[in-house]
Amino acid sequence: MQTIGIETAQNVMVQHEVASVGDRIVAALLDNLVLLAWMFLLFISGVFTAGLGGDGVAVAILIVLALLPYMFYDLVCEIAMDGQSIGKRARKIRVVRMDGGQPRIGQYLLRWILRPIDSFYYLGLVVILINGKGQRLGDLAAGTCVVSLKQRLKLQDTLMTTVSVDHQVRYPEAIRLSDAQAALIKELLNNTKVGNRAELMRQMAERVSQVIGNADIGPSPQQFLRYVLQDYVHLTGQAGRATSR
Helix, strand or coil, rough: EEEEEEEEECCEEEEECCHHHHHHHHHHHHHHHHHHHHHHHHHHHHHHHHHHCCCCHHHHHHHHHHHHHHHHHHHHHHCCCCCCCCCHHHEEEEEEEEECCCCCHHHHHHHHHHHHHHHHHHHHHHHHHHCCCCCCCCHHHCCCEEEECCHHHHHHHHHCCCCCCCCCCCCCHHHCCHHHHHHHHHHHHCCCCCHHHHHHHHHHHHHHHCCCCCCCCCCCCCHHHHHHHHHHHHHHCCCCCCCCC
């Protein structure tokens, strides 16, 4: 499995496993099956409508409803599902920024606009094979890549965080964090020699709170960050079987 080192703005290098070509193909096939199922349902509805003497307006509406998903399915899914479509989620792969963060809407839009070019004679597949970073033309232009989430257990070695088997989640929204953001939290918690550490803790806690939905930081930013990191490890399946906190 190929990996890609993504360096964040804070100069923290986080290793991600690049989504395999096979996973991306299977994800695309699953997404097409979803669209075909939608088309089938509309076809049945169209036959039923015609049987009831439906007019041309009703048929036109059904045609529009059939075509819209093919046009906007990938864009809407990736924006609404944090870089995943139904097929990507099934194969546990995800679109991320090259700095490890959550792509912006403009980046999703650029990937979507260039998708037809990537589909032309499988040009995107060729670029992925040559590039080696999980990037098709749309990804290269948008500054994104597609990574695998299947081997997240290995990231525990990077986060160096263990939680108990019966861990009680305090912040379920911690799942919104990226691996890079979790690594930054761990880095700050473990680095006791950094100057002005208390202020950095406060700033980091405020940023993390915004990412996970303006959660209450409480009187101790350090404890808040520790809880969030433990919840992230637990929710993403990176927790081992250690019983200590």
